[in-house]
Amino acid sequence: MDLFQFSRAESVAQAVAAGAESPTAQQGAQVRFVAGGTTLLDLMKLNVERPQRVVDINKLPLDKVERTADGGLKIGALVRNSDLAHNEMVQKDYAVLSQALLSGASAQLRNMATTGGNLLQRTRCVYFRDTAMACNKREAGSGCSAIGGFNRMLAILGTSEQCIATNPSDMNVALTALEATIHIQGAKGERSVPIHDFFVVPGSTPQQENVLEPGDLITYVTLPAPAAGSKSVYLKLRDRASYEFALASAAVVATVEGGRLKRVRIAMGGVGTKPWRMVEAEKALEGHAVNEGTLHKAAEAALRGAKPQSENGYKVELAKRCLMYAVKQATQAV
C-alpha cells in the first residue's frame, strides 16, 4: 500500500470537488471515495488501487430509504447492504433485492458495504488482483492472463479479447431486473442513468467499467413502483452454501395474468462482464404460459451469445438451469 492523504467530506459538493481533481474515475483514479471500504481497502493493500487521496463520504446525508412520490423507492448511496436487505419496504415490494443482498458476502461485510459501493464492486478475477500478472483492466495494454488461465469463475457474456472478468455483485443483478436508475452528482451537475446504461462492457477498454467521470458521486438509486401482482426471486448457484460468489445467478421479476406471463424482467449474475439483462429471454416468455417448452426457449435465447473459456464451459448449461428454475419460482410454478 502506498501512502495516501485522507480527508472527510462534509458535503456532497466537497466530495465532488475533491473527486474532480482525479484524471479518471475509473481504474487508476488518484482520488477515491471510501464508504464501507470493503472493496477499496482490499485493493489498496494489494497495490491494485493506488489513490493518492481517499475521501471518506460516510458523513454525507445519503443513508435513507424513502418512498418516492410515484410509489417507487429512493435508496441513499450510503445505505448499508444489511439495512437495505432488512428494510420492510424492500422485503415487501422488492424481495429480489433483499434476497440478492443476503446471498452476498458475509454478515460482517454486509454491515459495512454500501449501496453505492456495491454498484462499484470490482471483479474477483485473480489476475486483476495480482500485480505480478498481466491484466488489461488493471494496467491497460498489459494483456489478459485470464484467457487460457484460471477462468472457471469468469464471464461467458459480454467478454472481449481484452477482458473476461465477471461483475461479482449480487445486488447489481437484482437492481438490473428491477430497472433501477442511478443518480449521480457530478462536477457539471446532477444526472440520472438507467442501470442498464451505467455499466459498460469491457471491449478494448476494460479499465472502464461504468460511465462515471472524475468528480461523479453516486447519491441515490431509485426503483420504479412495483408492478401490481408481481413476484420476484433471486436464485444463486454456487459451490458452497454461503459466502461465495455466484457461478450463475438469476433475478426475476414476473407478473402472471390468466396463466400467462404478462411481464417479466430477468437479469443474471456470475455470467456477464456486467450484470446481464436477458432481454431476449424476456421476449420469449412474455405473453406465454410458463412451461418446459417456453422455459427452454427462453434459456436458449438468453445464452445464445455465450462464449465459454477454457474452464467455464459448464456455465452455459448451469445458467440455463438457473434461469429456468428462477422463472419457475417467480411464477410459482414450483
Added chain:
Amino acid sequence: MASIEEVVPASIIGTSLARVDGPLKVSGGAMYSSDHNFPGMLYAVPVCSTIAKGTITSLDSSAAEAMPGVQAVYHRKNIGQLFRAAPPVGFSGLIDERRPPFEDDVIRYYGQYVAVVVAQTFEQAMAASAAVKVSYAGEKPDVSTTLSSDEKPKVDTTRGDADGAFASAAVKVDETYVTPVETHNPIELHASVAVWDGKGFTLYETSQAVGNHREVMAQMLGVPLENVRVISRFLGSGFGGKLWPWPHCLLAAAASRNLNRPVKLVVSRKMMFQNVGHRPLTQQRIRLGATADGMLTSLQHDSLNHTSILDDYGEGCGEATGYLYSTANLRVTSGLVRRNVGNPTAMRGPGAVPGLYALESAMDELAIKLKMDPVELRLKNEPKLDESLGIPFSSRHLKECLTVGAEKFGWSQRKAGVGAMQRDGLTLGWGVGVCSWIAARIGCEATVELKADGTARVACGTQDIGTGTYTILAQIVAEKAGIPIEKVEVVLGDTKLPAGPISGGSWVTSSVIPAVADATQKAMQTVLMAAVQGKDARFAGKKPEDLVFSGGRVQVKGGSAETSVAYAEVLRAANLGGVSGTGKSEGTFGVPPKVSQHSFGAQFVEVTWQPATARLRVNRVVTVIDAGRVLNTRAGRNQIEGAVMMGVGMAMLEHTTYDQRNGAPINSNLADYVVATHADTPQIDVTFLDYPDLSLNEYGARGIGEIGLAGIAAAITGAVYHATGVRVRELPVRIEDLLGGTARA
C-alpha cells in the same frame, strides 16, 4: 486451598469437559505467536519470486532501502551464513524444505523467497517489499497434474501373487483416483517472532513441534542447541502444516541477529499457498479382484504423488491398505514425481486420507459390480489379524463400527439403484466409507508439581494445536492426584519444559498419558515421604509405605478417613513450597511391534441432489469411531465433527490450482480456495465405541485428531454416485461433473 467439602468425581477420564484454556481463548488472553511484541521490534516481509523455474539474474534493493522506515533488505549476498539441517534421526531434525532460504539463485517454485525487507512498521515493510526489483531468466515450469513416475516405484508391502490373482479374478475393478493439491488453511497464519539477545535466540513460532523446531533452527542458524529456545503456547490450528520449520522462520531469526533487534514475520495468506507446504497431488490406481460372492482375492494399490524439485515427500497413500481387508494377494507401491512446486508436507491424516479415498471408492465400485451392499462387502472381508505384518490387532472393532453406524444411519432403508431414493422433491444419495489411522506413542517426559497451596502444575514440551491437549493433561493429573481439574495448571509449548511429543499423527494423548501419570505418582510419593520426614511431620514416626495418597489427601493405610490430611497441609507442615516428579513415556517407534495398533471407523453419508439446479449438498453424516478410550468426549466429538466438516471441503470444494503457464498457485486466497462454511456443515452424528486399547497406555486411549477425515470423501463420492449416477474419481466433486447427472427427480 483445598477444603474438605470439595467433591472430587471418582474419575474425570471419559467425561465431557470444557476446555481448560477456553476462557483465555474467548477473552483474547491466549497469546498466539504473532501476538508477541517487544520494544524495538521490527517487521519483516519477504519478497517472493514471480517465476516458478529459472534463475535470478539481478536483484536491486536500492529503491526499497531508501524508503521510509526500512532497516535492511536481505538477500543471498548479505543475509549471512545459513546452513542446511543434518539428516533427521527419529523425530528430530525434521524439516520438509531442507534448503535454507537464499542458498542459491535458482528458483524452483513460484513464490520462493528471494529477499526480505525489514522495516519499523509492517506497512513500511510491505511497501518496500514491492519496490525490490528482481530480474529472472525464466524457464517453463512443470506443474502438470498428470503424473507418471520419474523412477521405479518402490514396493511398500506385498504378499502372495497380486497380478496372477487379479488376472484370474471373477470380478474386477481397475480405476485411477486423483486427489488434488490441498492447502492447509488454519485461521492463524504461520508466524515467527525472533528475539536475538547477542548470544542466543528466543523464537515465538507457530509450531506443532517445539523440540524439533529448536534442533533444526540451531543447526540452520549455526548456534549451539542450548542457545535456542522455542515457544508455541497456543496454535490457531496447524493441520500438519506447522509440524516442521519453514524458510520464513530462518528469515526472521537471521534478520533479528543481523540487526540485533526483535523481528516479527507473519506469512501472508498468499504465501500460505506457496511457501509452507500442502497436501500433494496424488494419482492412485487401485485394482481389486474378487470372487463372485465378494471375497477379495487381489488388491493392488499403486500411488504416485508430486514432490518438489529438491526434496522427497512421500504421501504414503497405501498406509492402511495392507491391513484393512483380508486378501491373500496384495501389493502396495508408491512413487514420486518432481514438479516446480513448494515441498508438500503432512496434512491431517497424511497418506491414509487420500489413500482411503481411493481404496474405499474402489470398494464401493466393487460392491456395485457385485450387486452387493457395500457394508456387507466390507464385513465379508474383515481380516482376523494384520495380514501385512502377520500379527494380531491390539483392539479392532471395525465390524461393530459398520453395524452400529448402519443402524444409526438407517442403512436398512437403502434402495440401491441410482436416483432410487427421494425426499421432499430432492434425490437422496447414500454412501459409506471405512476409516483407519495408526496408533502409536512417541517417547516423552513430563513434570508434575504438587504445591503447598493445594494446586498442581504439569509441564510438558508438547503443544496444544487446538485439539484439547491442555485439558487432557489437566484431566490426567486431576484423576491421579484426586484433585479438582480447576486446581491443575498446565504449561506447554516451550523447549525449556521436559521434552514432549510432536503434535502430529494423533499421538499426543497416547504418548503423554504414561509420562504424566508416572510424574504424578512420583510427586505423590514424595508427598508421602515429606509426610513422615522429621519430628514435626504430620505423620512422624510412620513410614511412607504405611501411608496412602488418595483424593488429594494423605492418610494411614486402613485408617479412618477423618484422620486424612490434605497434601497441601502436609507440604506446609514440612515447609515445602511443592514437590515434583518427572515421568517418562517410552516410544513405540523403532521397536518391532507385537500387536498392530490402529484406530478404525465407519462413516455414512447422505447427500441431497436437485438436478434442476445441479445443487448437491452433504446433508447428514453418521460416524462411528473405534479409537480406544476417549478421555474427554467433548473434545473427542469436536475432533470428529471438525474432521467431517473438513471432509466436506475435501470432497466437494478444496483444490489448489496451479497456473500451468507460470506455475503460480493461482487461487491463493480464501475466496478462490473455498473451504466448507458452517452453512455447508451437515447434521453430524458421532459415536465412540470406547473399547480401551490397553496396549498403548493404562487408560487405553489412542488419539482421534485425524481418523475422522479418512473415510468421509469416499463416502461422499459414493453417495454422489448413488444420487446422480456420476462417479467422480478426481476430487473435488464439482458442479461441472454433475451437470450430466441423472434428472430423475
